[in-house]
Amino acid sequence: MECYFDNSATTKVCNLAVKEMYPLLAENYGNPASLHKKGDEAKAALDLARANVARALSCNSDEVYFTSGGTESNNIAVFGAAEALKRRGNRIITTAIEHPSVSEPMERLEKQGFEVVRIPVGTDGKIKESDLFREVNRNTILISIMLVNNEIGSIQPVRTARTAVKRAGSSALIHCDAVQAFGKLFVIPAELGVDMMSVSSHKVHGPKGAGALYIRKGVRIVSPVCGGGQEESIRSGTSPMPAIVGLGAAVTEFKRFDSTIAKMSIMRDNFVKEISQIPSIYINSPPDALPYIINFSVEGIPSEVMRNELSSRGIYVSSGSACSKGHRSKVLTSMRLPNSRIDSAIRVSLSRYTTEEELKFLAENIFDARNKIRHK
Amino acid sequence: MKEIILIKNGELALKGLNRSTFEDVLIKNIRRRLSGLGEFEIKKSQSTITIEPISENVNMQKAVDIISKIFGIAGLSRAAAAQKDMDDILKVAESYLAELLLETKTFKVEAKRADKKFPLKSPEICNEVGGYLLEKFPHLQVDVHNPQLTVNIEIRDKYAYVRGNQLKGAGGMPVGTAGKAALLVSGGIDSPVAGWMMSKRGVCLTAIHFASPPYTSQRAEQKVIELLQKVSEYSGRITMFIVPFTEIQEQIKDNCPEELFTIIMRRFMMRISEKIARQDNCGALITGESLGQVASQTLYAIGCTDAVCNMPTLRPLIGMDKDEIVTISRKIDTFDISIQPYEDCCTVFTPKHPRTRPTLEYVEQAEEKLDIDALEQRAIDGKRFITVG
Numbered sequence: 001m002e003c004y005f006d007n008s009a010t011t012k013v014c015n016l017a018v019k020e021m022y023p024l025l026a027e028n029y030g031n032p033a034s035l036h037k038k039g040d041e042a043k044a045a046l047d048l049a050r051a052n053v054a055r056a057l058s059c060n061s062d063e064v065y066f067t068s069g070g071t072e073s074n075n076i077a078v079f080g081a082a083e084a085l086k087r088r089g090n091r092i093i094t095t096a097i098e099h100p101s102v103s104e105p106m107e108r109l110e111k112q113g114f115e116v117v118r119i120p121v122g123t124d125g126k127i128k129e130s131d132l133f134r135e136v137n138r139n140t141i142l143i144s145i146m147l148v149n150n151e152i153g154s155i156q157p158v159r160t161a162r163t164a165v166k167r168a169g170s171s172a173l174i175h176c177d178a179v180q181a182f183g184k185l186f187v188i189p190a191e192l193g194v195d196m197m198s199v200s201s202h203k204v205h206g207p208k209g210a211g212a213l214y215i216r217k218g219v220r221i222v223s224p225v226c227g228g229g230q231e232e233s234i235r236s237g238t239s240p241m242p243a244i245v246g247l248g249a250a251v252t253e254f255k256r257f258d259s260t261i262a263k264m265s266i267m268r269d270n271f272v273k274e275i276s277q278i279p280s281i282y283i284n285s286p287p288d289a290l291p292y293i294i295n296f297s298v299e300g301i302p303s304e305v306m307r308n309e310l311s312s313r314g315i316y317v318s319s320g321s322a323c324s325k326g327h328r329s330k331v332l333t334s335m336r337l338p339n340s341r342i343d344s345a346i347r348v349s350l351s352r353y354t355t356e357e358e359l360k361f362l363a364e365n366i367f368d369a370r371n372k373i374r375h376k
Numbered sequence: 377m378k379e380i381i382l383i384k385n386g387e388l389a390l391k392g393l394n395r396s397t398f399e400d401v402l403i404k405n406i407r408r409r410l411s412g413l414g415e416f417e418i419k420k421s422q423s424t425i426t427i428e429p430i431s432e433n434v435n436m437q438k439a440v441d442i443i444s445k446i447f448g449i450a451g452l453s454r455a456a457a458a459q460k461d462m463d464d465i466l467k468v469a470e471s472y473l474a475e476l477l478l479e480t481k482t483f484k485v486e487a488k489r490a491d492k493k494f495p496l497k498s499p500e501i502c503n504e505v506g507g508y509l510l511e512k513f514p515h516l517q518v519d520v521h522n523p524q525l526t527v528n529i530e531i532r533d534k535y536a537y538v539r540g541n542q543l544k545g546a547g548g549m550p551v552g553t554a555g556k557a558a559l560l561v562s563g564g565i566d567s568p569v570a571g572w573m574m575s576k577r578g579v580c581l582t583a584i585h586f587a588s589p590p591y592t593s594q595r596a597e598q599k600v601i602e603l604l605q606k607v608s609e610y611s612g613r614i615t616m617f618i619v620p621f622t623e624i625q626e627q628i629k630d631n632c633p634e635e636l637f638t639i640i641m642r643r644f645m646m647r648i649s650e651k652i653a654r655q656d657n658c659g660a661l662i663t664g665e666s667l668g669q670v671a672s673q674t675l676y677a678i679g680c681t682d683a684v685c686n687m688p689t690l691r692p693l694i695g696m697d698k699d700e701i702v703t704i705s706r707k708i709d710t711f712d713i714s715i716q717p718y719e720d721c722c723t724v725f726t727p728k729h730p731r732t733r734p735t736l737e738y739v740e741q742a743e744e745k746l747d748i749d750a751l752e753q754r755a756i757d758g759k760r761f762i763t764v765g
Contacts, residue, residue, distance in 0.1 A: 304719060308590035373590065 002314040003358050007203075008150055008180060008293055008349035009318055014205040014253050017246040021207060024242040032239055033230060042241055049248025053212050056251040057197070058188040060217065065234040066244050069211035070179040071101035072225075073198030076213055076234060077175040078105040078144055080221030081196070082114060085141035088171060093135050093143045095127050095156065096120045096334040102144050102177055103330075121334050124286040125154030132157070136164040140172040147187065148180040151331040151347055152285045153293025155181075162193030173219060179203055179211075183250075184264075184292055184352075186257045195219045201243060205351070206250030210243035260352055264291040267350070267359055272296075274363040278370060282341055284332065294348045295332075297341040298366070301373050306346055309369040315362060318347040377472060378457040379436055381443060382530075382537060383425040386450035386547050399425075402448045402550040405612060409442050421532070422490070440543070445610045447576050448553075449545030453528075457535035460494060465501075465529060466508045469538045473527060476540045477509065482519035485509070487529040494531045501529055547576065551612050554578030557660040557690060558653035560645060561585050561600055561616075563720040566664030566693055568603045568710040569701050573692035574662050575611035582656050583614050583764070584649045586621035588724050596718040601764055606710045608765025617652055620758040621645075624751050625725055631745040635731040638672040638722075639680050639739055646685040647748075648755055653687060660688040666701065667694050671730035680739045 004012070024045060030038030032046045047061070054061040067073045082092065094106055096118045110116045117135050119127045127145070136143065143161045148154070161174045175196040178187045183204035189197045196219070201210040213234065215221065227236030268291035272283055275296065284295040298306060303319030310317055332342040348362065383406075388398045403418055403425065410416055414431030416439075427443070429436070436454060443452055458468035477483065487501035496504070505527065510516055530537040559571040561583045571581050585600050597618060608614050621644075628640050649661050665673045672681070682689060693701055705711040 304593060305590050308593045311594075312589060369590075 001361065003316065003361060005315065005317045005348045005350065005354070005358075005362060007351040007354075008347065010202045010208065011205045011351055012353070013202075013207050013246065014250055016253055017206050017249040020249040021242045021246045024245050028241075032241065033228070045241065045245050046239055049244045052248040052251050053199075056182075056254060057199070057214055059190065059214055063189075063214055063217055065213045065215060065231045066239060066247075067211045067213050067231075067235045068209060068237075068240065069202070070099075070177070070198055070200035071211075072235065073179075073200070073211045073213040074099065074101040074144075074175075074177055075105050076223050076225060077196040077198060077215075077221070078102060078109070078142070079224040080234075081142045081173045081175060082109050083222040083224070084220055085171070085173065086114075089139035089141045091115045091117065091137065091140040093117045093119065093132070093140055093161075093172075095145055097125070097149055097151075097331040098144065098146055099150055099177060099179070102146070106144070121154070121331075123335050123337075125149060125152045125284075125289070125331070125335055126286065127156055129157050129160045132160050132164045133167065136161070136168045136170055136172065138168055138170050140165075140168065140170045142173050142175065144175040144177065146177040146180070147192075148178070148185070148290045148293070149331060150180045150293075151329060152295040152335075153180075153289035153291075154286050155185075155288065155290060158192050158194065173221070180293070181290065183254050184257070184290060185261070189214050189216065196221070201247035201250060204247075204250050205253065207243045207246035209240050210247045212247070255352055261291065264350060264352075264354075267291070267354070267356055268294060270356070271348075271359045271363055274360070275366055278367060284335070284337065284341065284345060292350045294350075296346055296348075297337075297344040298346070298370055299340050299344050301344050301370060303343060303345055305373055306344070306366075306369060309373060310362075310365060313365055313369070315365055317362075318349070319345070377468060378428070378535075379472075380429075380455055380457055380537070381427040381436070381439060382453050382455050382539065383427065383443065383449050384451040384542070384545070385423050385425070386448055386545060387549060388423075388448055398448070398550055398553055401552050402446070405446055405448070405550055405552065406443060408612065409446060410439060413439055413442070442609075443545075444543060445546055446550075447546050447548035447578065447610060448550035450547060451542040451545050453539045453542045455528075455530075455537040455539035458538055460491070460531060460534075460536050462496065462501075462504060465536050465538065466505060469505055469509065469527060469529070470512050472538055473509075473525075473540055476525055477513045477516065480524040481515070482517050482523045483509070483525040483527060484518060484520045484523040485527045485529065487531070489531045491531050491533055494536075501531070505529055546610065549576070549578030551575055551578055551610075552580050554580075555659045556580040556582060556657060557662050558582045558584050558649055558656065558658040559662040560649055560664075561604065562664075562722045563596055563600045563603065563714065563718065564664070564722070565698075565705050565711065565714040566666060566669075566701055568607050568664075568708070568714065569704045570662050570664035570690075570692050571604075571607050572610055572704065572708050572710075574690055575607070579660075579662075581607070581611045581614045581662075582653070582658055583616040584619060584652055585616060586619050586645060586648075588622045588625055589620075591622065591625070591724040592719050595716075596720050599713060599716055599718055599720075601762070602713050603710050604764040606708060606713065610708065611765075613763060613765045615656070616762050616764050617656075618760045618762070619648060619652070619755050621755060624755060627746055627751060629725050632742045634727045635729055636734060636739055636742050637725055637727045638730050639677055639734050640743055642672055642677075642681045643684045643739070643743070644748075644752065644755075646681050646689070648752055650685050650687050651752070651756055652759065658687075660690050661685065662690045662692070664693055664701075665691045666696055666698070669698065671732045674732050676733045676735070677731075680734050680736050683736055 030042035032042040176194040182199040197214040202208040280299040307319040456472035487498040561567040
């Protein structure tokens with residue numbers, strides 16, 4: 001049996017997306033920017049995909065810009081907002097646990113002279129709302145906070161950013177990296193009070209190569225991507241039609257969030273209860289994390305050894321830190337976990353297709369693997 | 377215009393009666409390496425090998441890149457073949473070397489008349505070609521002592537060859553002329569360099585890699601394959617044996633003093649490698665050890681590991697500094713692969729304070745608890761092999 005528990009890395013493409021992508025490769029291969037019938041047909045497919053994504057985000061179609069994925073959405077949002085607002089101030093607020101596609105652009109902006117404030121997280125993997133109120137001031141031009149952390153699943157108080165901005169009388173734009181939340185939680189940018197939101201296709205059972213950036217109507221950013229002016233000049237470059245249509249199809253397959261979350265929570269709780277019987281195991285994800293992501297450490301067994309052992313059994317999980325020679329996870333370090341826990345961290349990430357049986361099988365194998373690996 | 381590649385043999389030229397055997401091996405190596413690029417006619421005459429493409433649209437630059445990595449070659453150059461009359465030689469020199477001549481300031485002409493029936497003598501050819509090129513490229517100056525470009529005219533039996541500066545070949549001896557040896561390869565910086573160095577002296581390589589799943593991953597093995605692929609661009613095809621090593625490492629960890637872990641592990645590696653090497657008709661082992669680099673590479677430690685091996689062990693890096701080794705690994709393009717951060721068999725269970733001056737007696741005593749023969753046999757029985765390059 002093969003069991004895939006690395007759905008935060010990527011997911012299996014759902015059947016509907018596979019089916020709807022094929023005609024875009026074989027028949028409807030036109031360029032949506034072309035002004036002939038072949039182009040018109042492609043444009044129609046593009047518009048339909050955009051409408052689908054807009055519906056999933058409860059926003060208008062003209063607020064959805066297709067990109068090549070989560071990384072590009074985040075880059076465009078961060079660089080684009082900084083460029084557009086640099087005359088109004090130079091302070092940027094973010095968290096210490098952002099995905100590299102946000103934290104790396106932040107480092108570059110810092111080198112260019114922006115003042116970047118990285119709010120730390122507590123042992124629960126969340127930033128404190130009071131820190132947000134303290135750090136946001138009139139000089140702040142951008143706030144970028146992820147909704148769900150990719151390593152531990154903690155949910156950040158994104159909505160508070162809007163309150164903090166209002167209280168400070170700041171004109172800052174608020175960006176939210178919702179890549180790990182999309183398709184699992186109800187993410188409505190307007191409800192969260194954010195101006196920009198990044199989502200990705202391949203994390204929600206769509207194909208790799210597409211993503212979207214929500215930009216609230218009326219907000220202007222200056223995209224770092226220049227070219228033919230596609231996607232209203234937010235993301236120039238010929239639209240990757242098959243991938244975009246795949247994303248458009250995948251979002252129509254989202255299930256009811258409230259009931260799915262309830263089901264996933266029960267599965268998560270049972271699994272955690274099961275593995276908690278292993279001596280020296282620690283659950284790193286906070287109890288109120290998104291139930292799709294479970295991060296734990298079997299102290300004494302390096303992450304990569306557990307990952308390799310499970311992999312040899314056809315069970316695929318992700319190791320918290322890449323390797324003893326590699327770098328330690330920034331997220332777990334920021335949570336101030338001891339090194340022994342960081343070096344043995346494992347991330348199990350579920351999808352709506354994950355079953356109770358699969359998780360039982362995983363728990364058994366973690367038990368078994370731990371007994372087999374007696375060393376180090 | 378017909379373009380060919382001219383090759384000057386290296387040390388081979390110094391060999392006596394064996395020379396043609398060595399040359400035949402070299403030609404065979406060249407033929408095999410070029411096989412993916414198209415069809416070539418390869419001929420030898422005196423100490424020169426000429427390679428003439430027969431297929432259409434052969435990527436000559438790629439051919440030159442491939443040949444420049446074949447051992448046993450001192451120098452090589454791309455050349456144009458002209459008819460054996462002065463008018464054609466001048467025309468070919470002008471057009472074939474135009475780009476080179478435009479980017480240089482100083483040049484000279486050298487001529488070699490292998491075919492003594494050619495009416496002009498060498499200095500006369502030089503004069504005529506030099507004068508003609510100066511006329512066509514007035515920005516040039518002649519400098520016979522230190523020219524940027526030396527234009528070479530070689531009059532051979534069928535054609536006259538026109539070429540610019542010669543490129544340096546890989547040197548060394550043709551692979552296969554010095555027998556076969558087994559390289560112990562972990563995935564670090566040193567072992568590929570050691571393999572490359574012995575291959576340069578004509579040794580055909582077999583590789584032995586120890587894998588310790590789940591402590592080491594599939595990627596670590598893939599990394600070694602990538603390293604050997606780079607080495608094989610020089611050494612030709614390599615057979616790689618992958619030996620399961622987890623049980624042995626766990627047994628050592630459980631039963632032997634921690635400070636001797638690495639030494640005892642290396643003794644196992646040597647014993648197993650020798651057996652595999654003998655089965656594979658190898659005459660020696662090759663390791664990337666460099667004296668004093670780590671605790672297991674002190675003279676004492678090497679003494680302890682060498683004691684279990686009855687085969688010559690070649691250690692071409694033994695007297696080299698790390699930066700010298702790194703320089704070679706960059707040259708042969710293995711460095712960036714070597715530094716990919718995957719755990720390998722040598723870093724699993726590394727003791728905190730390894731013994732740097734072990735005595736053989738102490739090590740042998742520490743091993744007594746282990747069923748060495750059975751462990752070894754299981755490892756050898758579990759080996760797999762793949763072919764690289």
